[in-house]
Amino acid sequence: MKPNLVYLIGGSLISLLLGIIVTIIIPAQDPAGPSASAQPYSEEESRGRDIYLREGCHYCHTQQVREPEAGRGMVHQRGDIGPESVPGDFYHQSPVFWGTLRQGMDLAHVASRPGIGDNAGWHELHFRNPRAVSPGTVMPSYDYLSADEIQSLTAYILTLR
Amino acid sequence: MFRLVSLEPGSASLRFCYAAVFWLIVPGVLGLILATFLYLPAVADSLPLAVKPYLSFGRLRPAHVNVAIFGWLSQVYFAAILFILPRLTRTPLYSERVAHANWWLWNLMVAGSLVSLPMGLTQGREYAEMIWPLDLLFVLNIVLLAVNIWGTVARRREPKIYVSIWNFMAATMVTVPIYAVGNKIWDPSGAYLGMNDNIVNYFYVHNLFNAWFTTAGVGLALYLLPKLSGKALYSHRLGLWGLWSVWTGQHHQLYSPAPDWLEYLTIVFSILAAVPTTAFMVNFFMTMRSRWHLAAEDVALRFLVTGAIFWGLTCVQGVSHSFRTFSMVVHFTNWVVGHSHLAFVASYSFWAFALTYLMVRELTGRAAYSRRLMEWHYWLTTLGMLIFMISMWVAGLIQGQNWSTYSIPFLQTVITMKPYFGARLLGGAMAGIGILCFAENVRRAARGRQPVTAPTHAWSGQ
Numbered sequence: 001m002k003p004n005l006v007y008l009i010g011g012s013l014i015s016l017l018l019g020i021i022v023t024i025i026i027p028a029q030d031p032a033g034p035s036a037s038a039q040p041y042s043e044e045e046s047r048g049r050d051i052y053l054r055e056g057c058h059y060c061h062t063q064q065v066r067e068p069e070a071g072r073g074m075v076h077q078r079g080d081i082g083p084e085s086v087p088g089d090f091y092h093q094s095p096v097f098w099g100t101l102r103q104g105m106d107l108a109h110v111a112s113r114p115g116i117g118d119n120a121g122w123h124e125l126h127f128r129n130p131r132a133v134s135p136g137t138v139m140p141s142y143d144y145l146s147a148d149e150i151q152s153l154t155a156y157i158l159t160l161r
Numbered sequence: 162m163f164r165l166v167s168l169e170p171g172s173a174s175l176r177f178c179y180a181a182v183f184w185l186i187v188p189g190v191l192g193l194i195l196a197t198f199l200y201l202p203a204v205a206d207s208l209p210l211a212v213k214p215y216l217s218f219g220r221l222r223p224a225h226v227n228v229a230i231f232g233w234l235s236q237v238y239f240a241a242i243l244f245i246l247p248r249l250t251r252t253p254l255y256s257e258r259v260a261h262a263n264w265w266l267w268n269l270m271v272a273g274s275l276v277s278l279p280m281g282l283t284q285g286r287e288y289a290e291m292i293w294p295l296d297l298l299f300v301l302n303i304v305l306l307a308v309n310i311w312g313t314v315a316r317r318r319e320p321k322i323y324v325s326i327w328n329f330m331a332a333t334m335v336t337v338p339i340y341a342v343g344n345k346i347w348d349p350s351g352a353y354l355g356m357n358d359n360i361v362n363y364f365y366v367h368n369l370f371n372a373w374f375t376t377a378g379v380g381l382a383l384y385l386l387p388k389l390s391g392k393a394l395y396s397h398r399l400g401l402w403g404l405w406s407v408w409t410g411q412h413h414q415l416y417s418p419a420p421d422w423l424e425y426l427t428i429v430f431s432i433l434a435a436v437p438t439t440a441f442m443v444n445f446f447m448t449m450r451s452r453w454h455l456a457a458e459d460v461a462l463r464f465l466v467t468g469a470i471f472w473g474l475t476c477v478q479g480v481s482h483s484f485r486t487f488s489m490v491v492h493f494t495n496w497v498v499g500h501s502h503l504a505f506v507a508s509y510s511f512w513a514f515a516l517t518y519l520m521v522r523e524l525t526g527r528a529a530y531s532r533r534l535m536e537w538h539y540w541l542t543t544l545g546m547l548i549f550m551i552s553m554w555v556a557g558l559i560q561g562q563n564w565s566t567y568s569i570p571f572l573q574t575v576i577t578m579k580p581y582f583g584a585r586l587l588g589g590a591m592a593g594i595g596i597l598c599f600a601e602n603v604r605r606a607a608r609g610r611q612p613v614t615a616p617t618h619a620w621s622g623q
Contacts, residue, residue, distance in 0.1 A: 008327060008330060008331060009334065012331050012334055012335050013334070013335075016335050016338060016339070019364070019368070020338075020342060020364075022426070023360070023364055023410060023411060023423065023426070023427070024342070024357075024360060024361055024364055027357070027360055027419065027420055027423055028357045028360070030420065032355075032356070053283065053285040054220075054281035054282075054283065055217060055219045055220065055281065056217070056218070056219020056220055056222055056223060056283070056285070057219055058219075058285065059218070059219050059222045059223070060218070060219070062493055064414075064417055064418070066415075066416035066417065066489065066492075067416050068416065068489055069489075069564070069565075069567070072567040073567060073568075084418075085417070085418045086418050087355065087356040087418045087419075089418070090355045090356045090358075090359075090418070091355050092355075093354070093355060093358070094350070094352045094353065094354045094355070094358055095284065095285050095286050095351075095352035095353075095358050095362075096355065096356065096358045096359045097285075098359045098414065098417065099493075100287065100413070100492075100493065100497060101493055101494075101495075101497060101498070102493040102494070102560075102564075103199070103575070104575070105571045106493075130202075131202065131203075131206075134572055136572055136573075136575060136576040137202070137572060137575060138198075138199050138202045138575060138578075138582075139202070140198065140202065140205045140206070140217055140218050140219075141205070141206050142217075143210070143213075144210050144213045144214045144217075
């Protein structure tokens with residue numbers, strides 16, 4: 001095959017177009033409704049979600065439980081990473097915070113962890129001074145956030161059930 | 162005197178070289194700050210409140226990545242494409258003016274990202290963090306580059322189109338739609354709804370890598386190789402194999418909530434990607450045969466060869482990550498950090514170092530200021546990156562294995578990382594000093610008064 005412009009333009013564009021159709025458009029046809037854990041966000045929770053985005057929390061925390069690890073504990077106790085993530089969990093989210101790295105733990109179901117994850121006071125303390133409550137953690141302290149911001153962020157974290 | 166626009170042939174290319182070297186310092190410094198924060202979080206704690214938000218890990222991390230891939234690496238690509246085009250087509254560049262407009266607008270975009278990201282102005286999606294006005298600038302810039310590429314090719318005096326130019330044409334053509342779809346360019350929020358947001362994000366992440374960094378990058382390597390080794394390319398047909406990129410984006414998210422069929426499809430395509438990458442490696446090593454000794458003398462060629470070896474390893478790792486079993490262990494761990502630096506620093510940036518040395522020499526007519534600095538640059542960067550990457554790979558395997566016991570408390574697996582974070586900081590600092598040697602060498606060559614040889618910015622062919 002002798003390369004020429006028709007092959008180049010045609011081949012690249014067809015390959016790209018097929019890629020968009022098969023890997024973006026067809027998957028988007030799946031009519032998954034919201035799952036039980038997906039609730040619309042209140043105004044305060046939305047503000048908290050924006051702070052999570054602004055501070056880049058998703059660079060160190062995933063929100064995505066994979067099937068082989070689902071329901072098996074590696075955080076505080078057995079079983080506490082929670083159930084496998086399903087498409088409906090993300091129904092109300094834009095952008096989604098699936099993440100790529102776990103410098104810190106997965107947060108998909110953090111608010112279901114009794115005593116710590118579901119405790120607003122613990123989170124507020126932890127945001128201001130992580131090393132006071134989790135010795136050895138590498139999380140930065142968010143003591144520069146205002147009291148309101150910490151409260152909104154905590155309200156958002158508590159939606160991660 | 163510094164003019165806004167110069168019509169001198171090669172002037173835009175040279176400006177792209179200088180700007181690239183300037184921006185390279187930024188991700189280097191940011192990377193060291195980030196590595197320090199992970200090794201010694203107390204350093205981050207002790208920052209004054211006035212600067213703390215702007216130096217927060219989650220804000221600097223995207224600034225580090227964006228300036229590295231767009232400020233440094235992409236600008237070397239721009240410089241090299243504008244440098245190579247007239248030489249391979251035996252024609253002046255279509256428009257030096259457009260090339261200069263390209264330079265201003267691209268640097269405006271990079272500066273904009275370096276200001277906006279630490280301020281927390283972000284769209285929060287990997288490689289797509291830049292806010293909407295900067296997204297528009299990105300697309301405009303690639304279109305301007307395409308105008309120059311296609312315009313020059315249309316006026317060429319050399320009938321044969323060398324494989325590198327095919328790669329440049331293909332790269333600019335598909336990068337625009339990939340960026341536009343990936344960044345939802347028609348919507349200022351830049352994000353899709355629900356699970357689809359992530360599917361599109363990783364379509365974009367991997368295809369930006371395929372279409373821009375790999376397709377154009379392989380084109381650059383296939384220009385450099387005959388140029389520096391003095392030997393014709395082993396096979397032009399093998400070179401063309403690399404043109405066909407594949408749809409492998411979803412392999413970044415195996416076992417994710419995305420449909421299983423999509424994951425299986427992406428696994429098949431990721432394995433198929435071994436074909437063009439093997440073709441490139443065969444081409445590379447067959448061309449280098451009997452010329453290896455030149456790499457001992459010529460530091461630029463040594464960077465090219467070392468980069469190609471690391472590139473081969475990048476591809477082996479990339480294919481292996483697309484198997485679910487391996488992904489289950491290394492995904493979400495620091496292994497991935499090692500892999501991304503293997504691709505962006507140890508492969509593509511190594512080629513970019515070789516290109517910059519070559520272009521500055523040919524465009525200014527002055528050889529690099531100091532051979533000794535070049536050697537320091539090579540050895541500090543190579544050894545530093547090896548320490549960096551190996552510590553991250555080991556750390557990632559340990560992390561992945563620790564997690565899959567399902568019995569070690571998570572915090573303990575973080576504490577275990579400490580020595581590896583320390584080793585990474587050491588390796589990163591070595592590479593950082595190497596980069597400073599490089600920048601100083603280029604700065605001295607730029608400032609030199611007497612040309613060592615006559616400038617060769619005529620379109621005198623290869």
